[in-house]
Amino acid sequence: MQSLSEADVVLHDVAPTIGLAQREPLPPTARRRDFVWEIFAARGVPSLAVNWWTTDDLRRGALESIGQSSIFAAAGRNPLELDSGASKRALAEIDRTRPKFVTVYLPALDVILNRLPLDRSTQLADSVRALDGIRSTIDAIRSRGYEVILLGLPGDRQSGRGVVESTVAFANRSATAYDIAPTLCALMGFPASSEMAGVSLVPSELPRIASYGVRTMQGGTVKVNEEYYQNLKSLGYIR
Secondary structure, X not given: OOOOOOOHHHHHHHHHHOOOOOOOOOOHHHOOOOOHHHHHHHOOOOEEEEOOOOOOOEEEOOEEEXXXXXXXXXHOOOHHHHHHHHHHHHHHHHHHHOOOEEEEOOXXXXXXXXXXXXXXXXXXXXHHHHHHHHHHHHHHHHHOOOOOEEEEOOOOXXXXXXXXXXXXXXXXXXXXXXXXXXXXXXXXXXXXXXXXXXXXXXXXXXXXXXXXXOOOOOOOOOXXXXXXXXXXXXXXXXX
16 A cells, blocks of 8 residues: 555565565554554544554554564464454454454465465365455454454455455445545544545545644664564565
């Protein structure tokens, strides 16, 4: 969703190929903007975020964040355990704290289809299991009284615009990933900012604001957990 510079193609493709750079996991301090759930939590909405990139384990104000480090470390080389672990942690926190907003990242399909050298029959079997797990997670969250928006984006070396499904009635138009942030703002009663691409898929009478500001940075050196780093390599995220 974010381009780092106009030289992305050089940084991402050329430099690693000729040995001038290598990919490493970004720490939470790399981000300059808040995720939309961080915007909500900073304004008093109890929010839960599980397994998102460049996040850490954190309890601050109305936000409960469970970062990727412990979930990836526990999964080992099994991509299905990534989704299972994230889902279990999310449901446990939902039952414990009943947040108003919940977001969970489930990466198993990306790992199975794009990152591990699996034969086609194993890919198919594991993909079906991953989809079954996603369905079970959705059912479990809905049974707890939540509406659900599901966004599936193309993985590494895949093309396409992705898929958006929702239990919330959207306007009769083609949705894209860029529409999710302003839509969530409208549903939660906040204005979208001009920095958010896309449009709201539900009616909103609130005018856009210019910005929610630069992310508040935490000081100190951040060291990526070694077990987390090694599991990112074993699951194909770092080559």
